[in-house]
Amino acid sequence: xxxxxxxxxxxxxxxxxxxxxxTRSLHGRVATYVTFTALLVVFMASLAVYDAERGAPDASxxxxxxxxxxxxxxxxxxxxxxxxxxxxxxxxxGAARGRVTxxx
Numbered sequence: 588x589x590x591x592x593x594x595x596x597x598x599x600x601x602x603x604x605x606x607x608x609x610t611r612s613l614h615g616r617v618a619t620y621v622t623f624t625a626l627l628v629v630f631m632a633s634l635a636v637y638d639a640e641r642g643a644p645d646a647s648x649x650x651x652x653x654x655x656x657x658x659x660x661x662x663x664x665x666x667x668x669x670x671x672x673x674x675x676x677x678x679x680x681g682a683a684r685g686r687v688t689x690x691x
Contacts, residue, residue, distance in 0.1 A: 640646040 640648040
């Protein structure tokens with residue numbers, strides 16, 4: 588009977604755990620809703636830009652799936668040039684350390 592008032596301590600501990608779980612759950616739901624809402628807003632904005640550009644004679648966007656082959660080719664050339672520089676630097680570093688590194 589003497590320790591009966593201490594039962595409230597265990598109830599407070601359970602309440603804290605429950606509060607943490609509900610808070611995490613709420614934060615997770617809010618984060619999910621915010622993420623999907625932001626994605627939806629970006630998608631709707633892209634559709635609005637496409638709709639505005641579609642009929643214009645000097646439009647830079649002519650299709651919703653606009654893949655610019657020239658830009659892709661230019662990017663490919665830049666990547667190849669960068670890879671060649673990395674290989675050259677790797678060989679120089681290997682030579683400086685006294686090791687031979689593979690060329691390819």
